[in-house]
Amino acid sequence: xxxxxxxxxxxxxxxxxxxxxxxxxxxxxxxxxxxxxxxxxxxxxxxxxxxxxxxxxxxxxxxxxxxxxxxxxxxxxxxxxxxxxxxxxxxxxxxxxxxxxxxxxxxxxxxx
Amino acid sequence: xxxxxxxxxxxxxxxxxxxxxxxxxxxxxxxxxxxxxxxxxxxxxxxxxxxxxxxxxxxxxxxxxxxxxxxxxxxxxxxxxxxxxxxxxxxxxxxxxxxxxxxxxxxxxxxxxxxxxxxxxxxxxxxxxxxxxxxxxxxxxxxxxxxxxxxxxxxxxxxxxxxxxxxxxxxxxxxxxxxxxxxxxxxxxxxxxxxxxxxxxxxxxxxxxxxxxxxxxxxxxxxxxxxxxxxxxxxxxxxxxxxxxxxxxxxxxxxxxxxxxxxxxxxxxxxxxxxxxxxxxxxxxxxxxxxxxxxxxxxxxxxxxxxxxxxxxxxxxxxxxxxxxxxxxxxxxxxxxxxxxxxxxxxxxxxxxxxxxxxxxxxxxxxxxxxxxxxxxxxxxxxxxxxxxxxxxxxxxxxxxxxxxxxxxxxxxxxxxxxxxxxxxxxxxxxxxxxxxxxxxxxxxxxxxxxxxxxxxxxxxxxxxxxxxxxxxxxxx
Numbered sequence: 001x002x003x004x005x006x007x008x009x010x011x012x013x014x015x016x017x018x019x020x021x022x023x024x025x026x027x028x029x030x031x032x033x034x035x036x037x038x039x040x041x042x043x044x045x046x047x048x049x050x051x052x053x054x055x056x057x058x059x060x061x062x063x064x065x066x067x068x069x070x071x072x073x074x075x076x077x078x079x080x081x082x083x084x085x086x087x088x089x090x091x092x093x094x095x096x097x098x099x100x101x102x103x104x105x106x107x108x109x110x111x112x
Numbered sequence: 113x114x115x116x117x118x119x120x121x122x123x124x125x126x127x128x129x130x131x132x133x134x135x136x137x138x139x140x141x142x143x144x145x146x147x148x149x150x151x152x153x154x155x156x157x158x159x160x161x162x163x164x165x166x167x168x169x170x171x172x173x174x175x176x177x178x179x180x181x182x183x184x185x186x187x188x189x190x191x192x193x194x195x196x197x198x199x200x201x202x203x204x205x206x207x208x209x210x211x212x213x214x215x216x217x218x219x220x221x222x223x224x225x226x227x228x229x230x231x232x233x234x235x236x237x238x239x240x241x242x243x244x245x246x247x248x249x250x251x252x253x254x255x256x257x258x259x260x261x262x263x264x265x266x267x268x269x270x271x272x273x274x275x276x277x278x279x280x281x282x283x284x285x286x287x288x289x290x291x292x293x294x295x296x297x298x299x300x301x302x303x304x305x306x307x308x309x310x311x312x313x314x315x316x317x318x319x320x321x322x323x324x325x326x327x328x329x330x331x332x333x334x335x336x337x338x339x340x341x342x343x344x345x346x347x348x349x350x351x352x353x354x355x356x357x358x359x360x361x362x363x364x365x366x367x368x369x370x371x372x373x374x375x376x377x378x379x380x381x382x383x384x385x386x387x388x389x390x391x392x393x394x395x396x397x398x399x400x401x402x403x404x405x406x407x408x409x410x411x412x413x414x415x416x417x418x419x420x421x422x423x424x425x426x427x428x429x430x431x432x433x434x435x436x437x438x439x440x441x442x443x444x445x446x447x448x449x450x451x452x453x454x455x456x457x458x459x460x461x462x463x464x465x466x467x468x469x470x471x472x473x474x475x476x477x478x479x480x481x482x483x484x485x486x487x488x489x490x491x492x493x494x495x496x497x498x499x500x501x502x503x504x505x506x507x508x509x510x511x512x513x514x515x516x517x518x519x520x521x522x523x524x525x526x527x528x529x530x531x532x533x534x535x536x537x538x539x540x541x542x543x544x545x546x547x548x549x550x551x552x553x554x555x556x557x558x559x560x561x562x563x564x565x566x567x568x569x570x571x572x573x574x575x576x577x578x579x580x581x582x583x584x585x586x587x588x589x
Contacts (some may be wrong), residue, residue, distance in 0.1 A: 008472070015430060015475040016437070017468060018456040030469055030530050031476065037531055038419040041489050044496065051491035052498060054321035055547030056308050059572035060353040073354040076347065083347055084215075091214045095441035104439050109451050 003031045115140035116277040120186050120334045123280055124227070127174050127185035134167035134174070134185035138229050141187040145231070145278045153253045154263075154273040156192050158232035159199045163187070166229045182337055184227030189273040189282035192233040193240050194220050194325070195314040199230075203316045204238040204266075206249040207442045207462025217314025218349065219283055219325045219342045226341045234282055235269030238464045239433065240290055240318045242266050243536040246527050247466045254523070255298060257563060261520040264294030264536075270328045271298040281329045281338055285315060287322045288421055289516075289540025292552035295328050296515035296565025299554045301582070302328045303335040306573045307547035308353035310339075311346030319428035320351075322421075322544045332553060332583040336360035339575060355573060363576035364583040369403030371581065374508035378414035379539055385518045391556035391564040392514045395585060399512065402584055409504040409511060413496045414542060418534055420497070421541040423477045423490035430474030436462060469530060498546045505571050510578050513539050515552040515565030539567060549575045553582045555589070 008027045012019045019027065052058075061070040076082055093099040098106070113126060115137055126132045142160065149155055170185045190196060193203045195213035202208045216224075224230060237247035245253040245268030253268040255261040256276035263272040267284030271294035274282050284291040286304040295302025303326045310325045317323060327338035343357045375396060380389060400406050438444030438458030445457035463471070477486040504511060517538060526533045543550040548569055555566035566585070570578035 003476070007476070011472055011476045011479060014479060015471050016434070016452075016455045016459055017463075017471065018460045019468070023465075023468070026465075027469065027472055031473060033531055034422065034473060034534075038423060038486070041416055041419050041493060044413075044416060044493060046489060046492035046496070049492040049495050051488055052494040053491060054307075054351075055498070055572075056351050056353065058498070059306070059547060060308055060355050071350075073345070074350040087214050092440075094214070095211055097438055097442070097444035106439055107448055107451050107454050 002035050003028055116144050118280060119331050120183060120280060120337050123186050124180055124182070124184045127170060128180045130174060134170040134229060135164065137185055138163050138167045138187055138231065141231055141278060148276050148278060151254060151259060152256055152272050152276055153251045154234055154269040154276065154278055155189065155232045156202060156204070156235050156250055156269070157200045159196070159230060162199065163229040163231050166224060170227055170229070181225070181227035182341060183223060186228050186280050187231050188223060188228045189232060189234040189270055189279035190220055190230055191236050191267050191270045191282065191284045193236060193285050193316045194283060195316070196220055196230065196233065199233065201233065201316070202250070203240070204236045204248040204250065205462065205464070205467070207436050207458070209249070209443060211441055213314070215314060218311040218346045220314065222342045223283065231279055234267070234273050237266035237268070238467050239316065239429070240266040240285055240287055241429070241466050241470055243289070243293060243533050244521070244523070244526065245269065245294070246523065247464060249464050252523060255520050257299060257561065258520065260522055261562065262297065262523055264297035264516070264520065266290040267328060268294045271295050271300055271302065274298070274300045274328050274330060281327055281334055283325060284328050286324045286326060286544065287318050288425060288544050289537040291326050291328060292540050292550055292565065292567060293516050293536065295552040297520040297563065299563030300328055300330060301332055301335050301551065301553050302326070303339060303551045303575070303579070304543060304549060305339060305343065305575055306549045308351055309549070309573065309575065310342050311349040311352040313346055313348035317432040319425040320432065321428060322425055324544070332579055332586050333361065333364060335551065336364050336579050353573070358576050360576055360579055364579045366580055367403070368399070368581055368584040370405065371510065371577070372405045372407055372508040373399060373581070374407055374409035374504050374511040376409050376411040376414070376504070376511060376513065378411050379513035383517050383535065383538070384514060387558045388514050388516070388518060388564050392566055395555040395566045396512055398588055399581065399585060402588055404581070407508055409508055411500040411504060411542070413493065413500050416493050417497055417542045417545060418538055420490040420493040421537070421545055422473065422534055423486050424494065424545070426470040426474030427477050427487050428474070430471045430478065433467070433471055466530070494545050497542055501546050501548060510581055511569040513567045513569065515539060515567040519558045519562035519564055543569055548572055549578060551578050551582050553586060555585070
């Protein structure tokens with residue numbers, strides 16, 4: 001078994017999840033079952049293989065250009081409200097669970 | 113005229129020629145939703161006011177004799193992971209149960225600019241994580257072809273809405289198969305375009321290097337029309353490609369004689385249902401009789417795609433979903449005293465079991481000590497999978513496979529076994545990982561009358577060829 005209850009508690013902490021005792025037990029079972037299956041990746045020798053984070057630097061770009069030059073089309077003017085207007089304050093706050101009209105309100109951050 | 117059984121062109125020309133009105137089309141589809149959707153569950157939110165405003169605009173154009181835009185008067189459904197200004201957008205999650213976006217997703221805006229009427233938002237697995245639509249926080253979707261079965265996922269609501277004639281077309285999103293697999297289960301057409309072909313601006317992110325938007329439709333031509341509408345560079349999405357958009361509608365009628373189609377044994381191995389195999393092999397024979405050349409290709413790293421996918425997708429998801437913290441939008445747990453308690457309890461209450469499972473797996477894969485063994489390893493396997501396809505596409509113009517190893521399974525059948533559920537995506541995740549386009553089209557039924565899907569995979573930015581092959585098959589079948 002790779003993942004213990006202690007690991008689950010540690011990872012839940014990193015992920016800002018609390019998880020009930022029952023959820024933790026289920027998570028130990030599920031993560032181990034999935035990781036067992038994932039284990040088959042170790043059959044592959046990847047020592048000389050480059051990692052690939054995404055595909056858009058490989059296809060559909062101008063091959064004659066180098067590095068970030070190939071993405072020059074995606075850059076934009078460094079101006080305020082260049083592509084679209086910023087949201088008005090009331091609209092930006094409209095979905096907040098708690099706001100005072102100017103700021104998002106949250107519980108006390110520093111305990112003292 | 114049966115108003116809920118029209119293709120895009122039939123609906124548009126009926127409105128243009130004043131044989132019906134956009135208003136009547138919208139009303140007919142809302143009536144159908146009223147009658148059918150209680151048992152199916154395809155829609156989460158309806159936006160009748162918005163649809164009828166658009167209907168009025170289109171009807172006035174028609175009355176004035178102005179030519180209608182390509183989707184003029186066409187009723188559409190939008191998967192509830194795409195932002196719609198002023199219309200609740202939940203991503204199938206309790207945490208966004210009351211979220212009203214202040215802006216429109218580019219794909220939705222382009223559909224409306226082309227005359228489409230947005231009827232409402234379609235049900236989906238929470239944050240598009242699932243293969244059966246049972247992970248929706250609101251209610252599961254039932255397959256219109258057999259209500260005891262799932263519609264597939266995560267775009268299950270979009271597929272069911274089109275299959276049950278509650279919309280002419282719907283937009284879905286595909287991260288591991290979420291357009292193609294439900295299309296296959298519900299017997300409709302589902303197209304995942306190349307990564308970068310369609311802007312994701314306004315799409316609620318699941319895994320950013322894998323997320324795509326695409327159409328679910330009744331015909332291949334409709335998929336071509338919708339793709340032509342939503343494709344192309346968008347300055348609001350830096351990952352949208354700066355390439356010209358071909359006229360897909362003109363492309364699909366070109367002859368397929370002489371096209372080289374690849375068949376890979378890795379897609380016909382253990383776990384493939386016998387009836388699905390038979391239907392797909394018959395479809396390949398049909399394509400051969402249409403003059404396509406069938407060649408064997410090898411995609412040797414296919415068995416490693418699911419493990420690589422579930423590491424990469426969950427790692428990206430764990431990062432993307434960190435934004436749900438109960439501060440700027442989304443729900444916040446009541447009675448919390450500290451900031452940290454607010455984060456934890458809001459996320460605990462707001463997320464469902466599968467979302468938590470994926471956040472946990474992704475966080476684990478990225479955590480100190482496991483990053484190299486899991487996340488980096490998966491990224492290297494992604495390179496190997498990409499090389500497989502590059503090699504194969506030197507020999508062939510497209511590759512044909514089953515879309516899913518089985519037809520639609522029963523509700524509850526896999527919901528307690530995450531791994532079994534993940535394996536439903538075994539033939540679809542490869543295209544997401546490598547960025548190539550794929551389409552699923554109906555290719556027959558099982559003895560129990562459940563639809564079977566044929567998947568056609570193409571080269572990067574060559575949707576034209578897979579649409580052409582799909583169209584030729586559809587015409588011949």
